[in-house]
Amino acid sequence: MKAIIIGSGLGGLLSAAKLSQSGYEVDVFERLPIVGGRFTNIPYKGFQLSTGALHMLPHGPTGPLAQLLEEIGVNVEIVRRKPNVVIRIPRKRGDTDYKYGHKDILFEDFRTQFSLLNRIKLIYYIVSTRKNPPTGQSFEQWCRKHLDQDWTYRLSDAFFGWALSLKAADVPVEEGFAIIENLYHYGGPGVPMGGCKGITNALVNVIRSNGGIIHTSSEVSSLITEDGKVTGVIAEGKEYNTDIVLSDIGHPATSKMIGEETGILGMDKYAHNAAELKPSAGIKICLSSDKTLIGHGGVLLTPYAKRVNGINEVTNVDPSLAPEGKHLTMAHQCVHWNDMDNLEKEIQLGLEDLMDIFAGKEYEVLLIQSYSNDWPVNRSPSGADLKNKTPIPNLYVVGDGAKGKGGIEVEGIALGVKNSMQDLLIK
Amino acid sequence: MKSGEYTMKVNDNCVGCGQCTAFCKLDAIEVRGKANMTAACIDCKTCSAYCPVKAIEA
Numbered sequence: 033m034k035a036i037i038i039g040s041g042l043g044g045l046l047s048a049a050k051l052s053q054s055g056y057e058v059d060v061f062e063r064l065p066i067v068g069g070r071f072t073n074i075p076y077k078g079f080q081l082s083t084g085a086l087h088m089l090p091h092g093p094t095g096p097l098a099q100l101l102e103e104i105g106v107n108v109e110i111v112r113r114k115p116n117v118v119i120r121i122p123r124k125r126g127d128t129d130y131k132y133g134h135k136d137i138l139f140e141d142f143r144t145q146f147s148l149l150n151r152i153k154l155i156y157y158i159v160s161t162r163k164n165p166p167t168g169q170s171f172e173q174w175c176r177k178h179l180d181q182d183w184t185y186r187l188s189d190a191f192f193g194w195a196l197s198l199k200a201a202d203v204p205v206e207e208g209f210a211i212i213e214n215l216y217h218y219g220g221p222g223v224p225m226g227g228c229k230g231i232t233n234a235l236v237n238v239i240r241s242n243g244g245i246i247h248t249s250s251e252v253s254s255l256i257t258e259d260g261k262v263t264g265v266i267a268e269g270k271e272y273n274t275d276i277v278l279s280d281i282g283h284p285a286t287s288k289m290i291g292e293e294t295g296i297l298g299m300d301k302y303a304h305n306a307a308e309l310k311p312s313a314g315i316k317i318c319l320s321s322d323k324t325l326i327g328h329g330g331v332l333l334t335p336y337a338k339r340v341n342g343i344n345e346v347t348n349v350d351p352s353l354a355p356e357g358k359h360l361t362m363a364h365q366c367v368h369w370n371d372m373d374n375l376e377k378e379i380q381l382g383l384e385d386l387m388d389i390f391a392g393k394e395y396e397v398l399l400i401q402s403y404s405n406d407w408p409v410n411r412s413p414s415g416a417d418l419k420n421k422t423p424i425p426n427l428y429v430v431g432d433g434a435k436g437k438g439g440i441e442v443e444g445i446a447l448g449v450k451n452s453m454q455d456l457l458i459k
Numbered sequence: 460m461k462s463g464e465y466t467m468k469v470n471d472n473c474v475g476c477g478q479c480t481a482f483c484k485l486d487a488i489e490v491r492g493k494a495n496m497t498a499a500c501i502d503c504k505t506c507s508a509y510c511p512v513k514a515i516e517a
């Protein structure tokens with residue numbers, strides 16, 4: 033059996049590795065000269081920056097991605113450090129920024145910042161929402177009705193901004209609670225040794241050792257369909273036959289590749305739904321410093337910053353991600369769709385935040401990277417994902433436009449790949 | 460070559476991801492929300508292949 037994978041992002045590589053391990057003859061086509069999509073390293077001034085992700089897996093060594101990697105036989109060390117998630121708050125209660133100093137509290141202690149009444153309510157909600165998960169509104173709307181306090185909004189915007197590059201107002205409440213549930217179930221974030229490339233490189237090795245081929249600088253331009261099934265692809269003008277195709281380029285691009293006049297049942301609806309997906313946008317600011325800026329290998333959430341949602345300093349876990357004696361710190365901020373036309377201003381606000389957050393510390397801005405539209409943080413905002421299937425029974429979509437429920441970022445990709453594989457390999 | 464004489468152009472597809480600048484050997488691209496070639500650019504076209512959204516045209 034032959035499988036063709038369009039795109040060598042994490043979703044594509046995971047699928048290719050799993051299929052090649054299960055006996056498929058695998059060809060991966062990647063448009064770029066490099067492999068890994070938004071999940072690999074780019075060397076820059078001696079630092080290992082990344083094409084996208086912040087060198088961090090949302091659920092660390094015990095999440096869905098780590099489990100799938102183990103299943104495929106990929107050996108990557110994923111390190112979860114304590115403190116795992118820390119929240120920076122103003123030193124004085126009542127302050128609304130970091131200008132007059134700050135203190136850091138552990139994520140576990142987020143309850144201490146609620147009013148007494150809300151702390152009591154929270155105990156009740158933790159039980160009741162598990163039994164009857166709320167539906168039909170945004171996470172923010174739910175908070176307004178149940179935990180109406182400045183802290184609730186700040187913390188949820190920082191958390192979802194960091195984890196999904198979305199505002200709480202854009203996260204469906206069902207997805208919000210599924211994510212919180214997963215956080216308890218799978219645990220907090222961790223850093224893969226070697227950064228993103230530590231994982232994607234290891235997957236490439238598995239694919240190659242199983243005889244799979246990865247074609248770089250090879251763009252797939254169209255799909256060949258016959259009787260409602262896909263029989264091949266055209267890449268760089270050459271035709272390649274196949275039994276199945278997995279597309280790692282998202283539903284909208286996949287649906288365009290299928291084309292309109294195919295007569296395939298359900299195509300109109302599929303194309304329509306795909307076009308509705310709004311990719312999430314964000315800005316990553318990469319910093320270099322001689323001394324550590326945050327002092328630990330976990331996440332620092334910054335709910336009192338104007339724009340920055342969270343920061344990590346991966347060199348506290350893997351010093352090889354920076355030149356000797358240097359640290360690599362990365363700040364992430366969500367960019368709301370309404371602010372897309374003011375990217376300059378959003379960047380400026382992010383830089384100002386960092387000056388407050390790291391007041392009195394020395395650092396240098398290495399690179400400012402922004403992501404949106406066709407190269408986004410996430411192809412579909414969490415909670416809005418279409419599933420992995422398409423109207424063509426032997427064509428699947430994987431990657432961050434087809435994440436599994438409650439799956440943050442690459443964890444969602446792993447869940448989606450697992451679902452597709454269950455389907456395909458049983459067939 | 461004087462500033463503004465290079466022929467590489469960045470179109471509206473650019474998202475500002477900075478991938479091109481990392482692969483330019485001459486450090487000739489400034490990125491802030493969008494990429495801009497500086498006077499150091501020698502039109503070698505290397506960067507263009509690394510752009511994930513086909514934003515760099517010769």
Ligand SMILES: Cc1cc2nc3c(=O)[nH]c(=O)nc-3n(C[C@H](O)[C@H](O)[C@H](O)COP(=O)(O)OP(=O)(O)OC[C@H]3O[C@@H](n4cnc5c(N)ncnc54)[C@H](O)[C@@H]3O)c2cc1C
Nearest residue numbers: 039041042043063069070084085086252409431432441442
């Ligand atoms: C700023 C930022 C921070 C992030 N932080 C984190 C984080 O800390 N943790 C985390 O888990 N996730 C994070 N993410 C998300 C994560 O990086 C992505 O969800 C993930 O890398 C997407 O993988 P993918 O397989 O879906 O797609 P991609 O990585 O986009 O892969 C798709 C590939 O297909 C190729 N392609 C496109 N069209 C064609 C074609 N026609 N023919 C051939 N090839 C084609 C593309 O070049 C690309 O390589 C972050 C993302 C960003 C942008």
Ligand code: SF4
Nearest residue numbers: 473474476477479510
């Ligand atoms: S690689 Fe392309 S999208 Fe990214 S900054 Fe350069 S020109 Fe813009």
Ligand code: SF4
Nearest residue numbers: 483500501503504506
């Ligand atoms: S054309 Fe060559 S020199 Fe000019 S910006 Fe691109 S890589 Fe750099």
